[in-house]
Amino acid sequence: MFKREMKINFKNFIIWTSILIALFLVVFLVYPSIVNSDNMQMMDEMMKMFPEEMLKAFNMDISSIDSAFGWLKTEGFVFVLLITGIYSGILGSSILLKEESDKTIEYLNSMPVTRKSIVINKITCGLLYIILMVATIGIFNFVGLSLSGEFNKKLYILLSITSIFSSIVIFAVCLFLSTFTHKTKKTLGISLGIVFASYFLKIISEMGESTEFLKYISIFTLADIRNVIVNITINPLVVALAVAITIIFIILTIIRYEKKELV
Amino acid sequence: MKNVIEIQNLTKYYGKIKGVENLSLKLEEGEIFGFIGPNGAGKSTTIRSIMNLINKTSGKVLIENKEFNKDDIEIKEKIGYLPSEIYLYDDLTVKEMLDYHESFYKKDIHERRVELVKRLELDEKKKIEDLSLGNLKKLGIILAFMHEPKILILDEPTSGLDPIMQNVFYDLLKEERTKGNTIFYSTHILSEVSKICDRVGIIKDGNLIKVEKIEELSKKSLTFVTITSEQVKEIVKDLKVNIISEDENTIKFGNNLPHDELIKKLSKYKIDRILIEEATLEDMFMHYYK
DSSP, X not given: OHHHHHHHHHHHHHHHHHHHHHHHHHHHHHHHHHHHSTHHHHHHHHHHXXXXXXXXXTTTTSOOSSSHHHHIIIIXXXXXXXXXXHHHHHHHHHTTTHHHHTTTHHHHHHSSOOHHHHHHHHHHHHHHHHHHHHHHHHHHXXXXXXXXXXXXXXXXXXXXXXXXXXXXXXXXXXHHHGGGOSXXXXXXXHHHHHHHHHXXXXXXXXXXXXXXXXXXXXXXXXXXXXXXXXXXXXOHHHHHHHHHHHHHHHHHHHHHHHHOOOO | OOEEEEEEEEEEEETTEEEEEEEEEEEETTOEEEEEOOTTSSHHHHHHHHTTSSOOSEEEEEETTEEOOTTOHHHHHHEEEEOSSOOOOTTSBHHHHHHHHHTTOSSOOHHHHHHHHHHTTOOTTSBGGGOOHHHHHHHHHHHHHTTOOSEEEEESTTTTOOHHHHHHHHHHHHHHHHTTOEEEEEESOHHXXXXXXXXXXXXXXXXXXXXXXXXXXXXXXXEEEEEEOTTHHHHHHHHTXXXXXXXXXXXXXXXXXXXXXXXXHHXXXXXXXXXXXXXXXXXXXXXXXX
């Protein structure tokens, strides 16, 4: 069952990973010419004219876009976060539900397998693909950066890892939500909504003290890029929180799936 | 004879809508039990409750005297299930689907698979999404029979099969009965039930209204006869028929007589037109259980 699950989800994995790789490939190809030109200084000057809140949203207040790594720290990782987040949301909301939506669950349920093993096989496959996606992008960018010049390798590796924490939580939350319905089209919109709402809440929370509390309801708070850039360390509390939330939602999913009517 | 399937007071409500109510039934080892009823009578609800696809409102299902719970793998291994509408993985070929099916069972079931594929004449190279309804049914039958289950739960198994394949399928069923396996056979085709089943349960509006041996049901065999004749009045008097409808010289009545006897009696009269129809399931309900 696990092998089959890996096979059917492979195509989507390739598509979403390719989107990110294509994006970064363009950056690595184009960036050297931008960095070497006189425009760069002008662009940096221009950036300083933007409101601080906006620069903060893209981490531009603590990093500069004068190199490929600089761009990665600012806009680049925002794309990684969003795309891995969207991929995880779609995966979470469909990996379990697809069998019901396609009505193949009537077959699978009649096989000598427990419902728990169905859920666990699918979750393991989903988590593995999320980690594989982050690792593939991480390795690709590592090679790209190595070819473009010097960069802080420890900071880069830590930054690459952070997107796993928000992604697995998005995956687990969407997985749990999918146990409330029988059709994937109902959950896809909700999962994308969670990703974008979370992202905007995170941006708004960084705009001032009065909105700071919003960060507590944004899943992207768990991908603490700012802290990693400033302190070159991952906050263990964030890791523990992400893992705990993921485990809780996976357990809730198993409990709900055990009781769910499958047709 | 030991009970292989025992349904005890099964009730299923979808909110306030009744699916089945208080349904109790025992299937003995080695019998083919026909489960008939019109669409929406509760046949699929009963089967889905047995298979734990839906939650029972109350009641339980015992398989070989042990309650069949969702995750009972031991019992699941003993069951072969064919749903009325088959949905399989469109991205796979027939071969890949059968390989996948084999992977769920510890015992080697490959030999039986080869035999069934040959008997049902299915092309393993075809993609599932390209299969016709009949071929998809054949694949469903192979999947249900492949692991040599002791219990077969079949929901409308012959719909979509051509007459030749229907006969191959009936032969398979008879072989299963000879092996002592038990078959729960849901259908809405009466002739099928009388041909292959040992007993029949009739379900209507979510209630099991009758369980009978096939011989008993055959005795009640019912046909509808429509006759156009100028001697209609004499025929009615002679045959003492219950008229269902009449229009001038044409009458329609329900007939319990063997056809041979009926024709002998009618041969005395001048008949312009005669139509003998097999009673539909609905007619049976109307006639016996109104």
